[in-house]
Amino acid sequence: RKEVEQDPGPFNVPEGATVAFNCTYSNSASQSFFWYRQDCRKEPKLLMSVYSSGNEDGRFTAQLNRASQYISLLIRDSKLSDSATYLCVVNVEGTASKLTFGTGTRLQVTL
Amino acid sequence: GAGVSQTPSNKVTEKGKYVELRCDPISGHTALYWYRQSLGQGPEFLIYFQGTGAADDSGLPNDRFFAVRPEGSVSTLKIQRTERGDSAVYLCASSPYSRGLGELFFGEGSRLTVL
Numbered sequence: 001r002k003e004v005e006q007d008p009g010p011f012n013v014p015e016g017a018t019v020a021f022n023c024t025y026s027n028s029a030s031q032s033f034f035w036y037r038q039d040c041r042k043e044p045k046l047l048m049s050v051y052s053s054g055n056e057d058g059r060f061t062a063q064l065n066r067a068s069q070y071i072s073l074l075i076r077d078s079k080l081s082d083s084a085t086y087l088c089v090v091n092v093e094g095t096a097s098k099l100t101f102g103t104g105t106r107l108q109v110t111l
Numbered sequence: 112g113a114g115v116s117q118t119p120s121n122k123v124t125e126k127g128k129y130v131e132l133r134c135d136p137i138s139g140h141t142a143l144y145w146y147r148q149s150l151g152q153g154p155e156f157l158i159y160f161q162g163t164g165a166a167d168d169s170g171l172p173n174d175r176f177f178a179v180r181p182e183g184s185v186s187t188l189k190i191q192r193t194e195r196g197d198s199a200v201y202l203c204a205s206s207p208y209s210r211g212l213g214e215l216f217f218g219e220g221s222r223l224t225v226l
Binding site: 042043044046087099100102104 | 202
């Protein structure tokens with residue numbers, strides 16, 4: 001089983017739609033969680049950190065469920081510019097000092 | 112710019128050759144990471160430096176891969192006897208934080224093609 005699993009998509013949604021991505025992780029010792037965004041043939045960039053209580057940044061909402069080892073990202077009022085791959089990222093502190101990336105979920109927002 | 116700089120941006124080589132990929136991190140960032148990304152996959156961890164030392168090299172696939180950061184700034188990833196399976200985008204990232212906490216700032220990557 002992969003350490004971080006995501007549905008690769010693609011998710012094709014019309015502009016203005018609400019879309020949600022899910023991610024599961026296998027290591028219960030995972031401590032830090034992030035969503036990164038990667039545009040086609042570009043480098044990943046941090047979208048937002050994910051906190052235990054859930055957090056929101058404009059149209060983006062991230063949730064963490066430690067009991068189910070599950071992370072989600074909700075995008076409201078999708079824009080064409082939201083089209084990208086969204087990478088779920090997990091860090092296990094105290095073991096290997098690395099972030100583990102999922103394979104990413106591709107989002108295509110259309111007119 | 113002040114971002115992470117990687118050279119070359121593209122490298123085409125023949126099987127069996129030696130390649131070096133260079134990363135110039137953001138000034139002042141003590142943590143430096145190398146990742147490898149194949150088509151349709153997420154970045155895969157290779158090695159992490161804190162300062163000059165390799166704090167975690169558990170992601171290096173075999174002994175053909177080696178990385179250095181002699182002065183705690185620029186890093187070089189070295190691949191010996193390249194194989195076709197080494198073809199990927201090699202991403203470097205730096206961070207002012209240690210132990211994978213906080214944001215990683217990635218370079219645009221070096222695309223390696225082994226023929």
